[in-house]
Amino acid sequence: MGKTLVTGAGGFIGSHLTEELVRQGEDVRAFVRYNSRDDRGLLEELPKEIRSQVDVVMGDLKDPEGVRKAVRGCRKIFHLGALIAIPYSYVHPFDFVQTNVVGTANLLNACLETSDVERIVHTSTSEVYGTARYTPIDEKHPLQAQSPYSASKIAADKLAESYFLSFNLPVATLRPFNTFGPRQSLRAVIPTIISQALEGKRIKLGNTTPRRDFLFVKDTVRGFIALGKCEEAIGKTVNIGVGQDISIEEVMKKILGLMGKEAQVETEGQRIRPEKSEVMQLLSDTRLAQTLFQWAPRYTLEDGLRETIEWYRQNLSRFKVGSYPL
Numbered sequence: 001m002g003k004t005l006v007t008g009a010g011g012f013i014g015s016h017l018t019e020e021l022v023r024q025g026e027d028v029r030a031f032v033r034y035n036s037r038d039d040r041g042l043l044e045e046l047p048k049e050i051r052s053q054v055d056v057v058m059g060d061l062k063d064p065e066g067v068r069k070a071v072r073g074c075r076k077i078f079h080l081g082a083l084i085a086i087p088y089s090y091v092h093p094f095d096f097v098q099t100n101v102v103g104t105a106n107l108l109n110a111c112l113e114t115s116d117v118e119r120i121v122h123t124s125t126s127e128v129y130g131t132a133r134y135t136p137i138d139e140k141h142p143l144q145a146q147s148p149y150s151a152s153k154i155a156a157d158k159l160a161e162s163y164f165l166s167f168n169l170p171v172a173t174l175r176p177f178n179t180f181g182p183r184q185s186l187r188a189v190i191p192t193i194i195s196q197a198l199e200g201k202r203i204k205l206g207n208t209t210p211r212r213d214f215l216f217v218k219d220t221v222r223g224f225i226a227l228g229k230c231e232e233a234i235g236k237t238v239n240i241g242v243g244q245d246i247s248i249e250e251v252m253k254k255i256l257g258l259m260g261k262e263a264q265v266e267t268e269g270q271r272i273r274p275e276k277s278e279v280m281q282l283l284s285d286t287r288l289a290q291t292l293f294q295w296a297p298r299y300t301l302e303d304g305l306r307e308t309i310e311w312y313r314q315n316l317s318r319f320k321v322g323s324y325p326l
Contacts, residue, residue, distance in 0.1 A: 002075030002116055007031040007061065007107065008123075009054075010041020012184045013176075014080040017221050018043065021078075022050050024225070031070045031081060034058040042183050061103025064110070071110040077120045078224055079107055082156075085187055086127070086149045086273070087324075093148035100152035101159070108163045108171070117170070121228045122160040124175035124237060125153050126213070126282045135245075136285035139175070139237050146277045157237065164235045172233040174224055177241030177284045181217030181304060182311035186319055190214065190305070193252050194312045195321045196263070203263045204322065206271030208249035211281045213241040216304030219297040223289065230293040241284025242297050251301075258305055270324055 004021055008014040009030030021028050032040050040056055059066035061081050071077065083089070083099045104122070111117045129137050130144025145151035163169040180190040189205070189212075196203045223240040227233050246254075249265075256263055272278075289295040312319075 003027045003029045003055065003073055005029045005031060005070060005074040005077045007070070007077070007079050008081030010043050011080060012042060013179055013217060013220055015042035015045060015183060016181070016217050017078060017080065017224055018054060019046050019050050020221050020225065022053050028053070029055040029057055029070065029074060031057050031059060033060055045183055061106060062098050064106045067106040068110045068113065071107070071114060071117065073116055075116055075118045076228055077107070077111065077117060078123075078228065079104065079120060080123045082123065082153070084125075084149065086147050087187070089147055089149035089152070090274070096148050096152040097155075101155045104156040104159050108159060108169065111169060112163070112167055119228055119234070120160075120169065120171040121224055122157070122171055122173045124157045124173050125150070126175060126177040126239070126241070126284065127279060128154045128157060128175070129282065131279050132281040132283060135281065135283040136243060137239070137283060138285040139239055139288060146279055147273070161237070170234050172227055172230070172235065173237040174227050175237055175239045176220045176223065177213040177215050177239070177282055179215050179217050179220045181308050184217075186321070186323070189248055190251065190255070190308065191312060193255050194259075194309050195316060195319055197256060197259055197261050198313060198316055199321045201263050202266055203252065204266050204268040204271065205248065205252070206268065206273070207278060208252065208265070209247055209280070210278060211245040211247050211283070212251075213243065213245050213282050213284045214251065214301055214304070215241050215297060216299035216307070219299050222298070223295050226293040226295050233292050236288070236292070238289050238292060239284050239286050240289050240295060241286055242301065243284055243286055244301070245281060245283040246301070254301070255305055255309065258302065259309060268324070
């Protein structure tokens with residue numbers, strides 16, 4: 001039957017996807033970036049009975065031979081491995097090219113070299129659209145590289161598209177809008193707000209006017225799995241999102257209301273993107289996902305926030321609240 005490979009399995013979305021695939025009976029191999037501490041990232045957070053069923057392979061997307069070994073024997077691949085922190089991309093853009101572009105090329109080449117692979121789901125991001133030129137944003141919206149991160153993801157997306165068109169590689173691309181939920185790094189805005197609200201009465205943020213389409217992680221995972229089963233999606237890029245946007249200020253007020261808290265907001269300069277790099281609005285058009293594989297979100301923003309708030313309430317001690325990780 002063959003294994004299902006998840007690259008980036010130690011990350012936020014990757015760990016949730018790995019967990020759900022195991023629960024659905026998949027034989028999962030998790031590709032996790034090597035470190036000498038034998039730290040498997042957020043896979044460590046999975047229940048023991050789930051962890052014990054995951055075949056963990058340590059390596060690096062930038063190593064073609066390591067990627068080949070991970071791909072060998074796998075029939076389905078979910079490619080989530082990437083550098084994703086936008087502020088860090090301003091500091092080390094070449095690292096993003098190496099991991100997101102060269103790493104994706106290594107994966108696609110490894111898939112070409114084996115007959116085992118039946119499906120590849122490549123992960124994009126709504127950041128590739130840049131500030132919306134029209135809303136809602138469908139898959140035909142122009143791509144705008146407003147950060148080195150988004151540029152690297154545009155390149156990776158186009159590589160995936162080119163391998164389908166050039167070599168008939170069975171790849172489909174999922175483009176989630178702003179995913180949030182338990183286990184997410186405090187570099188993301190929703191965990192930043194929740195963690196600071198739990199610890200005190202001051203919340204440090206950057207620009208609070210940009211608008212985002214926030215999607216709960218369990219709905220994102222459902223999108224990955226549904227796309228991975230959809231024959232008609234091969235060769236296509238598909239958005240998933242809620243189809244509603246909200247400003248950072250508004251989502252902060254919603255979080256504080258759900259928590260029954262009040263807080264003073266402070267603007268912190270290092271959290272503000274360069275002016276031309278800031279993406280001011282993202283709002284998804286998900287009609288293609290609905291048409292191809294009948295996907296629609298099941299969680300409201302409020303329901304997702306409640307689960308997320310409770311998780312951080314129980315796990316806050318493991319985070320450095322108030323620091324600004326790149």
